[in-house]
Amino acid sequence: MSSLTAESSDSGSVAETARVPHGDAGPSPSLAVVEAIADLAGVDSTDLPEEGVILNEHVDLDALNALVAGRADADVDVSLTVAGYAVRVGPETAVARRSEN
Template sequence: MYQFGEDADMSSVTPEPTDSGSPPETARVRHGGSGPSPSLAVVEAIADLAGVDPTDLSDEGVVLYEHVDPDALNAIVSGRPDADVDVSLTFAGYDVRVGPDSAVARRSRE
């Protein structure tokens, strides 16, 4: 199971602006360095869009490890400093793109 510490810092979540003043449709979380791992950045971005704490996402039906291996995602994205890696996936009503320095989540239009 993917665990989160009590002191998980959500300050790295950056909502993408919308023109209508409605809730953001996209959230970006930077990862790497002193920030979260790529998989945790995905969880934080989706939690921001869902309006819940990352530890409560399973109550919303969003469980990352049921769709992708978090360790494999981390290894693919952050384990390749010499490559421009971009991983895209759709699950639980969200489209997610994980690039070399951030994870971007948006509500799926399906």
């Protein structure tokens, strides 16, 4: 399950952020990224390719999962940009953000 929030900046733009927890009984880190971006895009995660977002064109999914999964005791933070979305993947959550003017 994800959470979607909106924040205003001093420049007047609205930044939206979606957080999706991963690990334990939840999705893999890469799937959490897909779900977070889908939330921001307002589509089902299976429809992201139609929106021009194909995660494995931006990052090796197996490498991302291996780097982040099961590392709750480590200080792991992976940042990447995917089709206009800034994404951060930590040991417990994936966070996607986009700005709209």
